[in-house]
Amino acid sequence: MKELYFSFIIPVYNRPQDVEKLLWSISNLDYDSNFEVVIIEDGSSVTCKDVCLRFRESVNISYHFKPNSGPGDSRNYGMRKAVGNYFIILDSDCILPQEYLKAARAALQEDYVDCYGGPDAAHNSFTSLQKAINYSMTSFFTTGGIRGGGEHLDKFQPRSFNMGLSKVAFEHTNGFGKIHPGEDPDLSIRLWNAGFKTRLIKEAYVYHERRISWRLFYNQVHKFGMVRVILNKWHPQTRRLVYWFPTVFIGSVFMAVLFAILGWSIFLILISAYSLGIFIDSSIKNGVQIGVMSVLAVFIQFTGYGYGFLRAFYFINILKKQEQKQFPNLFFL
DSSP states (O other): OOOOOEEEEEEESSOHHHHHHHHHHHHTOOOSSOEEEEEEEESOSSOOHHHHHHTTTTSOEEEEEEOOOOHHHHHHHHHHHOOOSEEEEEOTTEEOOTTHHHHHHHHHHHSOOSEEEOOEEOOTTSOHHHHHHHHHHHOHHHHTTTTTTOOOSSSOOOOTTEEEEEHHHHHHHTSOOSBSSSHHHHHHHHHHHTTOOEEEOTTSOEEEOOOOOHHHHHHHHHHHHHHHHHHHHHOGGGOOGGGGHHHHHHHHHHHHHHHHHTTOOHHHHHHHHHHHHHHHHHHHHHOHHHHHHHHHHHHHHHHHHHHHHHHHHIIIIISOOOHHHHOGGGBOO
16 A cells, blocks of 8 residues: 545635634644645635635645535545645544544554545533534434444445545546535445445544534434435435334334333333433433433434434335425535
């Protein structure tokens, strides 16, 4: 394997404050080799150009402004402009721990792959809402721990908030597609089909500071559910019964309430036991307040995802609608 030269690829849309935090963390990386940072301003009305200029002496930055075309296309644009042979794709609302690059390089030198993903963690400075949502998105009891560092799937699908991709793999696949969200699992599947390998590097984690509210969180996971149906259509070999779990869970909650009204409370007790387990686990890790909020976050996540999955399944699999016409908000065309 030849020497790795990393290029950070960071698309941004109207987030100069987030970019400042990310660049500060990059400027403090403990790393003994050269690397570059490629910032792609995706048609922002509030740019981060001045922020990038302030870091020009401590970080090797190239700044590019382009018309708005979505995060996937912007990442592709940045990778075409980059000089490195291995790209590290980050969301602009991430913060890197000091050892990030060392961990990524060491893992790739030991067991090289052309695409890796790293976990999602919550920094101590995050708000209670951010920590509760992070728990819901990364917990073993909700997603199997996949985003938080679990390894329970036969093939790991890296997510674009923290993804490494070789230049060779990018050039072979042409990078990300036009769907959003869902462009990252789509790319992972196409990489597998082309013979490339992916893996999880647990040590290459990021602090993902989502700019979020309960409403935005619901909208996000609702789109995740719809996108999964589209990906199952495009890549039928990836279909799994587990993708139905949020839909079945929310249906089970409604049925449990109905049965409880009719005098059969056993199902409601089981739902309550699951909720108690979430509360206890999150409280031990984050405190009682976040434990309570985590239960709410889990129900919002399952409701949004489950309804989105069921809705898309109905239109695409039952009514045979064309996905881009039925759900144009999921595509940058």
